[in-house]
Amino acid sequence: MTAAPAPIAVALDAPDLETAARWAGLVAPHVSTVKVGLELYLRYGPDAVARVREAGGAQVFLDLKLHDIPATVAGAARSVARLEPAFLTVHAAGGPAMIRAAVDAAPGARIAAVTVLTSLREEDLARIGLEGPAHDAVRRLAALAVEAGAQALVCSPQEAAAVRAEVGPGVTLITPGVRPAGAAAQDQARVATPEEALAAGADLLVIGRPITGAADPGTAAADIAAALRRTPAGGPAASAGS
Numbered sequence: 233m234t235a236a237p238a239p240i241a242v243a244l245d246a247p248d249l250e251t252a253a254r255w256a257g258l259v260a261p262h263v264s265t266v267k268v269g270l271e272l273y274l275r276y277g278p279d280a281v282a283r284v285r286e287a288g289g290a291q292v293f294l295d296l297k298l299h300d301i302p303a304t305v306a307g308a309a310r311s312v313a314r315l316e317p318a319f320l321t322v323h324a325a326g327g328p329a330m331i332r333a334a335v336d337a338a339p340g341a342r343i344a345a346v347t348v349l350t351s352l353r354e355e356d357l358a359r360i361g362l363e364g365p366a367h368d369a370v371r372r373l374a375a376l377a378v379e380a381g382a383q384a385l386v387c388s389p390q391e392a393a394a395v396r397a398e399v400g401p402g403v404t405l406i407t408p409g410v411r412p413a414g415a416a417a418q419d420q421a422r423v424a425t426p427e428e429a430l431a432a433g434a435d436l437l438v439i440g441r442p443i444t445g446a447a448d449p450g451t452a453a454a455d456i457a458a459a460l461r462r463t464p465a466g467g468p469a470a471s472a473g474s
């Protein structure tokens with residue numbers, strides 16, 4: 233019997249579409265979602281979404297991190313809505329009117345509001361003018377985003393439990409900054425293991441380089457998926473994606 237795909241979104245941050253499509257094909261039997269981000273989308277546009285979708289069959293998360301005035305974000309969200317991504321990211325710091333504009337313009341996608349980037353350290357927050365600590369900033373932005381209609385939130389696994397307590401069970405919690413035990417953090421600052429992220433209540437774990445940088449991305453994805461199946465989920469909204 234084949235196991236159900238794990239609640240993982242593999243970040244296909246590849247320099248070319250052939251590589252991304254190959255990764256998508258290798259990981260798709262093991263994960264629910266693949267993520268197309270700026271690197272791929274800015275080079276290939278809608279073809280990137282079509283090609284990775286074709287390659288594997290996992291749902292597509294479009295991570296464009298929109299952040300502009302509401303009218304511009306509405307136009308951008310409308311432009312990509314026809315690609316039918318399961319998730320589309322915006323920066324929560326764009327404010328409630330901007331988030332609402334994205335929600336209204338792309339009704340078929342779940343708008344995922346990015347709270348505080350997982351690459352930021354506590355000491356970075358003050359420098360960019362964000363009142364910390366990170367936990368408080370993330371909770372504040374999460375509450376604002378959900379009030380504005382966001383159906384999903386992006387935060388570090390370290391804040392997932394606090395965010396869940398803040399917004400309740402109906403919102404999809406997405407956590408990048410995931411590193412298997414012993415893996416290098418690279419440019420991520422607020423990290424946790426896949427098992428810790430799931431136990432903290434995350435619904436969907438974004439994992440890129442620990443999978444795509446492995447000699448065999450399919451096996452790396454399968455190993456993490458198997459570890460997650462042995463971990464009790466922490467949150468009530470433990471189903472990933474749509």
Ligand SMILES: O=C(O)c1cc(=O)[nH]c(=O)n1[C@@H]1O[C@H](COP(=O)(O)O)[C@@H](O)[C@H]1O
Nearest residue numbers: 243269295348349350386408438439440441
């Ligand atoms: O929105 C995201 O997906 C995102 C938000 C965030 O705060 N931190 C973050 O790392 N990401 C994305 O998650 C992925 C993480 O990749 P790895 O660090 O290689 O696992 C990248 O594609 C990032 O763009």
